[in-house]
Amino acid sequence: MTETVTVRVQRYRPEEDTAPWEQSFEVPYSEDLSILDALNQIKDQQDPTLSHRWSCRMAICGSCGVMVNNEPKLSCKTFLRDYREQAAVTVRALDNFPIERDLVSDISGFIDHLETVQPWLIRSEEQPVSAGAYPQTPEQMQRYAAFSQCINCGLCYAACPQFGRDPAFLGPGALALAQRYNLDSRDEGAAQRMQWLNAGEGVWSCTFVGYCSEVCPKDVDPAAAINRGKVASDINYAVNLLNILRGKDDA
Amino acid sequence: MHKPYIQRQRADWWLRNPAYRRYMLREATALPLFLYTLLLMSGLFQFTRGEAAFLQWLEMLRSPWLLALHGLALAAALFHAVTWIALVPKILVIDTDRLRVSPAAVKLAHQVGAVVCNAGLLLLAVLLLRAAAGN
Amino acid sequence: MRRSHEPVAWSLFGAGGMLLAFIGPGLVLTTALLPWLAADDPQATHAAIGALLAHPLGKLLVLACVALPLFHTLHRIYHGLHDLHLPAPRLPLQLLCYGGATLLSAVTGWWLLQV
Ligand code: SF4
Ligand code: FES
Numbered sequence: 156m157t158e159t160v161t162v163r164v165q166r167y168r169p170e171e172d173t174a175p176w177e178q179s180f181e182v183p184y185s186e187d188l189s190i191l192d193a194l195n196q197i198k199d200q201q202d203p204t205l206s207h208r209w210s211c212r213m214a215i216c217g218s219c220g221v222m223v224n225n226e227p228k229l230s231c232k233t234f235l236r237d238y239r240e241q242a243a244v245t246v247r248a249l250d251n252f253p254i255e256r257d258l259v260s261d262i263s264g265f266i267d268h269l270e271t272v273q274p275w276l277i278r279s280e281e282q283p284v285s286a287g288a289y290p291q292t293p294e295q296m297q298r299y300a301a302f303s304q305c306i307n308c309g310l311c312y313a314a315c316p317q318f319g320r321d322p323a324f325l326g327p328g329a330l331a332l333a334q335r336y337n338l339d340s341r342d343e344g345a346a347q348r349m350q351w352l353n354a355g356e357g358v359w360s361c362t363f364v365g366y367c368s369e370v371c372p373k374d375v376d377p378a379a380a381i382n383r384g385k386v387a388s389d390i391n392y393a394v395n396l397l398n399i400l401r402g403k404d405d406a
Numbered sequence: 407m408h409k410p411y412i413q414r415q416r417a418d419w420w421l422r423n424p425a426y427r428r429y430m431l432r433e434a435t436a437l438p439l440f441l442y443t444l445l446l447m448s449g450l451f452q453f454t455r456g457e458a459a460f461l462q463w464l465e466m467l468r469s470p471w472l473l474a475l476h477g478l479a480l481a482a483a484l485f486h487a488v489t490w491i492a493l494v495p496k497i498l499v500i501d502t503d504r505l506r507v508s509p510a511a512v513k514l515a516h517q518v519g520a521v522v523c524n525a526g527l528l529l530l531a532v533l534l535l536r537a538a539a540g541n
Numbered sequence: 542m543r544r545s546h547e548p549v550a551w552s553l554f555g556a557g558g559m560l561l562a563f564i565g566p567g568l569v570l571t572t573a574l575l576p577w578l579a580a581d582d583p584q585a586t587h588a589a590i591g592a593l594l595a596h597p598l599g600k601l602l603v604l605a606c607v608a609l610p611l612f613h614t615l616h617r618i619y620h621g622l623h624d625l626h627l628p629a630p631r632l633p634l635q636l637l638c639y640g641g642a643t644l645l646s647a648v649t650g651w652w653l654l655q656v
Contacts, residue, residue, distance in 0.1 A: 167411050169408070169410070169411070225422060251413060253413070254410060261410055294503075316415065319415040320623075353545060354543060354544065359548075362433075363493060364425075364429045365493070366423070366429070369425060376496070378496065382493070383496070385548075388548060392544070392548035395544075430624070436614035436621070437618065440615065442610075443610045446572070447648070450594075450607070450652050451652055453587075453591075453656060454652050457587050460590075461584075461587060464576050464583060464586070467572065476569055476573035479569045480566060483565035483566040483569050484566050487561070487562040487563075487566060490562040520563050523564055523567065524563065524566045525567065527564050527571065535578045536578075539581045539582040539585045539586070
């Protein structure tokens with residue numbers, strides 16, 4: 156007989172359910188079985204009505220985020236063998252996002268915040284294509300490289316209690332991306348992005364819980380990005396105050 | 407059919423994950439440190455009232471309650487110092503074309519600085535009070 | 542989105558946090574031991590502290606050691622209460638915490654001018 160493990164999966168079927176509930180499945184165990192493999196086994200062999208998201212199966216598309224035993228994880232990058240001592244593995248939809256169905260979250264709040272911070276190279280004057288690329292040294296690239304590794308999985312949002320409290324908070328992923336462009340030597344948009352950082356819904360909702368950086372599967376360290384953003388916003392506040400005192404307009 | 411289930415944060419969210427409990431413990435260091443600051447203020451106030459009042463305050467510091475507060479405040483101050491300095495290199499990033507200091511070096515400098523300052527303060531206080539008593 | 546005034550609170554919180562990391566444990570240990578350190582000659586301890594408080598730099602130092610930790614701790618307490626879902630609107634809580642820190646700092650400054 157093959158060894159099995161108990162996987163408890165959160166179900167939510169909007170047609171019938173008013174709240175999520177838990178369903179247990181027995182999944183044949185093997186050393187190389189990921190949580191995603193287990194979910195696919197359940198869907199293919201046991202219950203075709205189970206809904207969950209995935210695409211690349213190799214930790215790059217960012218679509219398979221779920222809570223595994225209360226921690227935000229990419230299900231394709233998390234293996235059942237790491238939960239052998241526990242009696243069961245519990246898989247839920249990501250915290251802090253609306254649940255569309257079963258394990259499928261609606262992360263559009265996060266995506267909207269990403270767009271808010273204008274995550275693209277902003278130039279005061281675009282140079283014509285004929286002028287070639289904007290040059291950048293490896294050292295200059297190193298300054299934002301870590302912040303550019305984000306795959307938009309939303310795990311950091313599921314980890315952030317301040318986003319859980321107030322979904323208007325731009326949150327770790329979006330603020331890390333803002334920092335990624337602000338630190339890019341080719342970008343001239345930091346002044347424009349400052350208004351988003353400066354807001355209460357910007358960097359100032361963060362209390363440096365730091366769990367976002369712990370769960371990020373790409374070592375983006377969004378908590379560091381946000382808190383460096385606080386320093387920038389702090390300086391911006393002081394400069395603005397001086398300008399007001401000198402009779403210039405409030406920005 | 408579109409009927410998303412909205413997850414609301416529970417008031418006990420911070421009990422449900424060890425990372426959140428550590429965060430709350432870090433924030434809770436503020437409580438004993440706040441009370442300790444009030445104790446410092448009371449000492450200053452008694453000082454303004456004259457020598458007798460101040461010496462009475464000094465004697466009061468021997469009470470078990472205030473020793474307990476000191477113990478709690480010491481634990482809080484140490485936990486605060488360790489967790490605070492661990493985060494400094496994430497906020498204080500020295501990385502310009504002219505000057506680059508690694509995060510590890512920034513952290514080490516703060517750790518050494520904190521040990522020297524804390525030990526130095528205690529040593530200075532002991533030596534000064536000894537010298538004052540000797541005169 | 543509107544500009545937040547949190548930078549004021551955060552700067553003071555940060556200064557207090559740095560100060561507490563660098564001298565907090567040493568200061569707590571010093572006052573914990575003070576009655577015993579002073580046991581031989583309490584009057585001399587009183588005089589030594591008096592000398593510290595008589596100097597303008599000493600006054601400034603003591604003010605920093607009281608005011609910055611006040612802003613640091615009350616900032617954390619304010620955010621902690623919000624984290625704990627204290628069912629109170631933000632403004633009165635802000636007035637209580639930051640107003641309290643300001644008031645207690647002012648009182649400390651006043652006392653320092655008395656000695
Ligand atoms: S910062 Fe990390 S955890 Fe957050 S969305 Fe990007 S990759 Fe995911
Ligand atoms: S399936 Fe693409 S990241 Fe997991």
